[in-house]
Amino acid sequence: MTHDHDLVLRPTEAQTAAALAPPPGRTGGDLVVETLRSLGATTVFGLPGQHALGLFDAVGRSDLHLVGLRTENNAGFAADAYGRITGEAVPLLLSTGPGALMALPALAEAAAASAPVLAISSQVPVAGLGGGRRGHLHELRDQSASFRDVVKSVHSARTPSQIPSVVAEAWESALTAPHGPVWVEIPEDVLRAETFIPQVTGMDATPHELSPRPELTAVAAHWLSSAERPVIIAGGGVVRSDAAGKLRQLAERLGAPVVTTFGGKGAFPWTHPLSLQSWLEDRHMTDFLEDADVLLVVGSGLGELSSNYHTFFPTGRVVQIDADLGKLESNHPALGIHADARLALQALLETVSEREDPAAPERVRLVLDDIEARLATQDVSLERSLLTSIRAALPARSPSFWDMTILSYWAWSAFDAKHPNTMHSAQGAGGLGYAFPAALGACVAEPGTPVLAVSGDGGAMYSIAELATARQHDLDVTWLIVDDGGYGILREYMTQSFGSATGTELTRPDFAALAASFDVPATTTTPESLASDLKKALATPGPSVVVLPALLKMFAPTHI
Numbered sequence: 001m002t003h004d005h006d007l008v009l010r011p012t013e014a015q016t017a018a019a020l021a022p023p024p025g026r027t028g029g030d031l032v033v034e035t036l037r038s039l040g041a042t043t044v045f046g047l048p049g050q051h052a053l054g055l056f057d058a059v060g061r062s063d064l065h066l067v068g069l070r071t072e073n074n075a076g077f078a079a080d081a082y083g084r085i086t087g088e089a090v091p092l093l094l095s096t097g098p099g100a101l102m103a104l105p106a107l108a109e110a111a112a113a114s115a116p117v118l119a120i121s122s123q124v125p126v127a128g129l130g131g132g133r134r135g136h137l138h139e140l141r142d143q144s145a146s147f148r149d150v151v152k153s154v155h156s157a158r159t160p161s162q163i164p165s166v167v168a169e170a171w172e173s174a175l176t177a178p179h180g181p182v183w184v185e186i187p188e189d190v191l192r193a194e195t196f197i198p199q200v201t202g203m204d205a206t207p208h209e210l211s212p213r214p215e216l217t218a219v220a221a222h223w224l225s226s227a228e229r230p231v232i233i234a235g236g237g238v239v240r241s242d243a244a245g246k247l248r249q250l251a252e253r254l255g256a257p258v259v260t261t262f263g264g265k266g267a268f269p270w271t272h273p274l275s276l277q278s279w280l281e282d283r284h285m286t287d288f289l290e291d292a293d294v295l296l297v298v299g300s301g302l303g304e305l306s307s308n309y310h311t312f313f314p315t316g317r318v319v320q321i322d323a324d325l326g327k328l329e330s331n332h333p334a335l336g337i338h339a340d341a342r343l344a345l346q347a348l349l350e351t352v353s354e355r356e357d358p359a360a361p362e363r364v365r366l367v368l369d370d371i372e373a374r375l376a377t378q379d380v381s382l383e384r385s386l387l388t389s390i391r392a393a394l395p396a397r398s399p400s401f402w403d404m405t406i407l408s409y410w411a412w413s414a415f416d417a418k419h420p421n422t423m424h425s426a427q428g429a430g431g432l433g434y435a436f437p438a439a440l441g442a443c444v445a446e447p448g449t450p451v452l453a454v455s456g457d458g459g460a461m462y463s464i465a466e467l468a469t470a471r472q473h474d475l476d477v478t479w480l481i482v483d484d485g486g487y488g489i490l491r492e493y494m495t496q497s498f499g500s501a502t503g504t505e506l507t508r509p510d511f512a513a514l515a516a517s518f519d520v521p522a523t524t525t526t527p528e529s530l531a532s533d534l535k536k537a538l539a540t541p542g543p544s545v546v547v548l549p550a551l552l553k554m555f556a557p558t559h560i
Contacts, residue, residue, distance in 0.1 A: 022198045028191045029058030031163040032120065034200035037064065039171050041091055043444060045079040047072060049095020051122035051138060054191035056093065067444050067473060069437060070465035072099050076106025076117065077434050078441030080181075083115040084424055085399060085445040087242070089174040094121040096188070097138025101146060105431045108150050110181040112428025113263065114240055114324075116174040117181040119151070120167070125189040144185055152180035158187065160195040164203060172205035177323035177340040179240060210323050212339035212347050220296070220319040220335055221351035227294035229316075230256040230355075231276075235306065236263030237299015237323060243342035244268065244420040247298065250349055255357030256296070257364045259285065261306045262427050264299065266417035273361035277368065279413050280305065283558035284370040286312050288363075293317065297334070299341040301327030305412070305427060309559040321345075375555060382527060383410050383552050389527070390452070390480070391416055393534035398450050399424065399442045403435035405456030406488045406552040413555075433462025436479050440466060443475035450538040453479045457508045458487040467518040470543035478537040479545045481511050484552060492554055515545040522547065 032055055036044070043065045048056040059066050069075040072094055079092040094100045100121045110117045123143060124136040140146065144154045153173040157166040163186065170182040224230050238247050238260075244267045251258045251274050258268040259276035268275055279285045286308045289295065293316035300306050301322060310331070318334035320327075321344040328336035337344055375384075387410060394400060396418040402408035402425040417423035424442075426434035439453035455463070460481045470477055482488075491504040515522035522545040525533040530548060537544040 022196065026195055027054055027058060028160045028163055028186065028193050028195060029054040031160055031195060031197060031200060032167060032186070033058045033062045033064060035164045035167040035203055036091055037062065038200050038203040039168060039205055040088070043067060043082065044091040044093055045069065045075045045082070045441065046093030047075060049099040049122070051124065051188040052093060052095040052191070054188065055120070055122065059093070069440070069469050072102035073106045074433070074437035074463060074466050076103040076110065077437040078444070079117045080106060080110040080113065080115040081401060081424065081438035081441035082445045083110070083117055084113065085421065085442050089116040089118045089171050092117050092119045094119060095138070096122045096124060096143065097140055100143060104146065104150060105429065107147065107181045109426055109429040109431055109434060111150055111152065113236065114179040115181065116179040118170055118174050118184065119181060120184045120186070122191060123185045123187040125187050144183060147183045151183045154183045156185050157190065160190060160193055160197055164200045168203050168205040172207055175207035177210045177241070209343065210338070210340045212337050212344040214347065216335060216337045217344065217347040218351060220337065221348050223294045223317055223319065224254055224296060224348070225353040225355060229292050230254055230294045230296065231289055231292035232256050232258045233261065233289070233295065233297045233300055233306070234258055234264045234267040235261040235298060235300025237341040238264055238267040239420045241299070241340050241342035243345050246342060246345040246349060250345055250352065253349070253352060254355045255360045257360055259289070261300050262412035262425070265415070265423040266420040270416040270418070274364060276364055279371050281308055281413055281558065282371050282374070283308070284367050284374065288367045290315050294319065297321065298345065302331045307331065311559045378556055380553070380555055382550070383407070384414065386527060386530060387411060387415050389531035390534060392531045393538060394452055395450060395538070397422065398452060398538070399446070400452040400454065401425065401435045401438040401442065403455040403459035404430055404432055404489065405454070405459055405482060406492070406554060407454060407482050409489060409554060432459040435459065436463040437466050439477045439479070440469055440475055443477050448476065450476045450478065452538065453477060455479065455481050456488055457481060457483040457485065457511070458506055460511065461508065464514065467515060467520050467543070471518050471520055474542050476541055477543050478534065480534065481545065481547050482552065483508065483511060483547055483549045488552060489554070511545065511547045520545055524549070
């Protein structure tokens with residue numbers, strides 16, 4: 001007869017001896033580091049502060065690769081990109097109060113883009129918790145409250161013994177679909193305290209799979225199989241779940257045209273006969289999507305940018321697949337399927353019937369021709385030529401990161417990302433300064449792969465300090481700065497709305513000279529020489545800057 005206690009795995013004598021005599025001098029900070037290493041972390045981002053010194057001391061004695069940036073927000077952007085590129089949870093180490101709060105915009109972007117950032121912050125000593133005003137340095141009444149509405153989940157450890165479980169719980173949360181940033185805070189004295197707790201080994205934080213309900217995918221498959229004009233909108237969830245291959249199989253089986261959202265760039269081949277590309281900010285595309293009798297929306301909430309600023313109103317049936325429960329039917333009634341995009345697409349592939357539609361490629365060509373004809377009536381050849389030059393210079397597999405600037409707004413609609421997970425921007429939360437520090441994170445994630453960052457001069461000033469980081473770590477990043485003397489997109493929007501612009505004109509430095517002061521080679525280019533100058537910079541190891549003085553404008557909006 002077997003009893004439950006007979007099934008318990010008993011430690012070996014060596015394991016028992018190691019547990020009884022752990023290495024001396026270990027602290028709460030070591031427990032954090034040991035847990036991270038046991039979970040698979042190899043790289044951490046961040047910068048030290050007084051309350052976090054116990055954690056950074058432990059990192060310094062470990063084999064974790066610390067990438068220190070110059071501001072917490074930029075460190076958060078770098079961690080965000082590392083998480084997007086690798087799909088792994090990435091630790092972001094922060095100090096209390098001002099240091100923690102500086103990372104809020106980056107964590108907001110990570111939340112909007114579903115990037116699995118594990119933010120680990122110090123806190124005031126345990127005695128200062130609970131809302132009392134003891135006057136500790138960096139004291140906040142409730143630090144975690146500042147992050148609770150931004151991150152996916154909040155976790156805290158108030159004793160050393162809680163650290164491994166709390167960090168593992170947060171890790172699992174960050175990697176469970178939908179991915180997202182999580183918040184962990186540990187008091188300063190807990191990080192510094194010596195501990196007799198055995199070394200952390202064998203931690204498990206396997207994320208939960210989010211599978212679709214079969215009765216829902218059965219209905220969706222029936223609708224799609226019997227549709228006359230099915231269309232697919234592919235969002236960032238397709239990229240994050242590595243489901244581009246399944247998306248293509250389903251589109252080809254159904255003969256369904258596919259348009260990708262700005263967050264879903266690269267999820268479907270740009271030149272495929274069924275590809276509607278990414279022209280969501282165009283009334284011709286909006287009309288085409290509204291005409292679909294069955295619209296399959298995968299990994300998108302159909303938010304402001306994906307709906308041509310909420311001017312899109314579907315007339316047929318809508319099937320919406322999303323891992324974020326809050327996005328299901330948030331904008332339009334639909335058959336909502338709460339699931340990971342990859343698992344849901346696989347379920348549809350197993351149940352849809354093959355559908356022949358020889359006219360679908362022609363309908364795609366006609367709508368793209370209409371968009372092209374509209375653009376041809378506008379004086380936008382400069383902007384389009386710049387994107388062509390960038391595409392020619394950038395290796396197909398190289399990641400690119402785009403700030404909130406006019407050329408990026410063009411790229412959302414008009415740039416061929418070539419492959420999934422190679423084009424990223426800050427369009428989730430829309431903050432400035434994302435591109436360059438994010439590109440640095442991508443360089444760390446994929447060493448030896450050239451990475452491109454694109455900023456305007458206004459956004460570039462948010463990130464100038466990180467030229468020192470790029471040089472210190474000798475990262476293969478090329479930073480294209482389009483210098484138009486101000487916040488160009490805001491200048492344009494404000495002038496269109498109010499007749500003149502206020503606060504958009506900027507005094508800026510000589511960017512090439514400034515880069516040279518960091519020992520980063522820089523080139524001032526022209527639209528005609530951009531492709532060759534970019535190609536040369538991308539092929540040269542280490543960081544480089546290319547400055548393009550140019551006054552750009554947007555294509556005419558169609559949602560007004």
